[in-house]
Amino acid sequence: xxxxxxxxxxxxxxxxxxxxxxxxxxxxxxxxxxxxxxxxxxxxxxxxxxxxxxxxxxxxxxxxxxxxxxxxxxxxxxxxxxxxxxxxxxxxxxxxxxxxxxxxxxxxxxxxxxxxxxxxxxxxxxxxxxxxxxxxxxxxxxxxxxxxxxxxxxxxxxxxxxxxxxxxxxxxxxxxxxxxxxxxxxxxxxxxxxxxxxxxxxxxxxxxxxxxxxxxxxxxxxxxxxxxxxxxxxxxxxxxxxxxxxxxxxxxxxxxxxxxxxxxxxxxxxxxxxxxxxxxxxxxxxxxxxxxxxxxxxxxxxxxxxxxxxxxxxxxxxxxxxxxxxxxxxxxxxxxxxxxxxxxxxxxxxxxxxxxxxxxxxxxxxxxxxxxxxxxxxxxxxxxxxxxxxxxxxxxxxxxxxxxxxxxxxxxxxxxxxxxxxxxxxxxxxxxxxxxxxxxxxxxxxxxxxxxxxxxxxxxxxxxxxxxxxxxxxxxxxxxxxxxxxxxxxxxxxxxxxxxxxxxxxxxxxxxxxxxxxxxxxxxxxxxxxxxxxxxxxxxxxxxxxxxxxxxxxxxxxxxxxxxxxxxx
Ligand code: FES
Numbered sequence: 118x119x120x121x122x123x124x125x126x127x128x129x130x131x132x133x134x135x136x137x138x139x140x141x142x143x144x145x146x147x148x149x150x151x152x153x154x155x156x157x158x159x160x161x162x163x164x165x166x167x168x169x170x171x172x173x174x175x176x177x178x179x180x181x182x183x184x185x186x187x188x189x190x191x192x193x194x195x196x197x198x199x200x201x202x203x204x205x206x207x208x209x210x211x212x213x214x215x216x217x218x219x220x221x222x223x224x225x226x227x228x229x230x231x232x233x234x235x236x237x238x239x240x241x242x243x244x245x246x247x248x249x250x251x252x253x254x255x256x257x258x259x260x261x262x263x264x265x266x267x268x269x270x271x272x273x274x275x276x277x278x279x280x281x282x283x284x285x286x287x288x289x290x291x292x293x294x295x296x297x298x299x300x301x302x303x304x305x306x307x308x309x310x311x312x313x314x315x316x317x318x319x320x321x322x323x324x325x326x327x328x329x330x331x332x333x334x335x336x337x338x339x340x341x342x343x344x345x346x347x348x349x350x351x352x353x354x355x356x357x358x359x360x361x362x363x364x365x366x367x368x369x370x371x372x373x374x375x376x377x378x379x380x381x382x383x384x385x386x387x388x389x390x391x392x393x394x395x396x397x398x399x400x401x402x403x404x405x406x407x408x409x410x411x412x413x414x415x416x417x418x419x420x421x422x423x424x425x426x427x428x429x430x431x432x433x434x435x436x437x438x439x440x441x442x443x444x445x446x447x448x449x450x451x452x453x454x455x456x457x458x459x460x461x462x463x464x465x466x467x468x469x470x471x472x473x474x475x476x477x478x479x480x481x482x483x484x485x486x487x488x489x490x491x492x493x494x495x496x497x498x499x500x501x502x503x504x505x506x507x508x509x510x511x512x513x514x515x516x517x518x519x520x521x522x523x524x525x526x527x528x529x530x531x532x533x534x535x536x537x538x539x540x541x542x543x544x545x546x547x548x549x550x551x552x553x554x555x556x557x558x559x560x561x562x563x564x565x566x567x568x569x570x571x572x573x574x575x576x577x578x579x580x581x582x583x584x585x586x587x588x589x590x591x592x593x594x595x596x597x598x599x600x601x602x603x604x605x606x607x608x609x610x611x612x613x614x615x616x617x618x619x620x621x622x623x624x625x626x627x628x629x630x631x632x633x634x635x636x637x638x639x640x641x642x643x644x645x646x647x648x649x650x651x652x653x654x655x656x657x658x659x660x661x662x663x664x665x666x667x668x669x670x671x672x673x674x675x676x677x678x679x680x681x682x683x684x685x686x
Contacts, residue, residue, distance in 0.1 A: 187359020292578010
């Protein structure tokens, strides 16, 4: 981490207010209508990921006005700027999905660049759709300026035929239509009501998972992120964030004091306890790498094995994000985890209190049916596990479903890329017991490590969600259900063993032994890998080509840059 005003000469006290040679810079501040008094105050950047290309972040410009009002009221001068966002849902199953994980790096890089370009004293980041939260925290770790993040909020659920529906129902409706359980007209009716307005996908999918993670990492105060995007209370919360960042600047509290190993451990625990998306594994590894904190993918397995799911939220449970907010949200989850002894209570939150102090102010047992206790959880048993073995020497993420077999063994059905795999499922060519290998979809190989939602939803829709295992170096959507293994590392495009799998090979998934094995002997596997040739890159140039050439292993968070490891305090 680099202190932005330490060592590189930047910071608002570098002569900007009075040095003659800074007159050209000052002239541009006057051009924007600022006064001498404005420039004497702390200068606070307000970074949004607003976009009208998706519902997820479309409330952020309005929220930014309230953040800025809070900053002004607390004696600061705000400067709003915008970075990009890419919708996971809109690109799903298309070439556009290759851009999603890449966007996390672009978001991190762009916030970092603006943060370094001008002498800010602090920064607020407004985040929503999946990659924006982790991208922003990665930038904040790099900048190490006093900072607060605010999650712009979940969408409300839609209502269809007397029940709450989300984007998950929309995707699964396609699979149901394919097997005749729904008519095409039903799907068209559902699409009009599934997503009723602004906000992120409405249950415990990736965006809400990462939004809650901001609280447990300590970069957001507990609670404001839970307020729905369309709830008028969000505006007051945004104003409070403006006031808070001024306080954080006054206390000179920096991300390097917050993003510690304890904070990351708490975030992993909350990820598991909330039944959160496995994309959180990738993003927390990336944040750790950017913060210089040593964090192994195996820590996720250790925590997942001992922490139950206490929130009863879709996709693993019954309720939606609005129910979670009504049940008390992240403060109640925190309370339950602290009472069970599962939190590092000394970890610091941006509000200046430790996690233990925050939990002390939350009533016990307030979460009702939606947020349960660790003693009587919504689900026991791990929701995911980290496997290694000769198919994934650097690790992979097994997403468990309720009916998962302890050991699954089946014939490999190998596909290079999502399209041929989806076609085979649609043609009915995949049978119960098969192990579908879907490769060259990793960070470099895809490029972009696409989410395989179209494939997994088609499997679930055809009733194969529990009897077919998917093994891929790609990712899963937080909406995904079924038995599947992703993030296989090293990826096929880097010559990982997945590249050596062939149709008809036997693959074994040994859940208790935490192994993913290709049952061919070592000499044969070595010989196949010796013969392997890297595929021609799909995108030799442009941002996707640049990304493919620089991205690291999924087991390290698939980052394109990383800070040197910090020495433990
Ligand atoms: Fe943006 Fe789901 S696609 S939150």
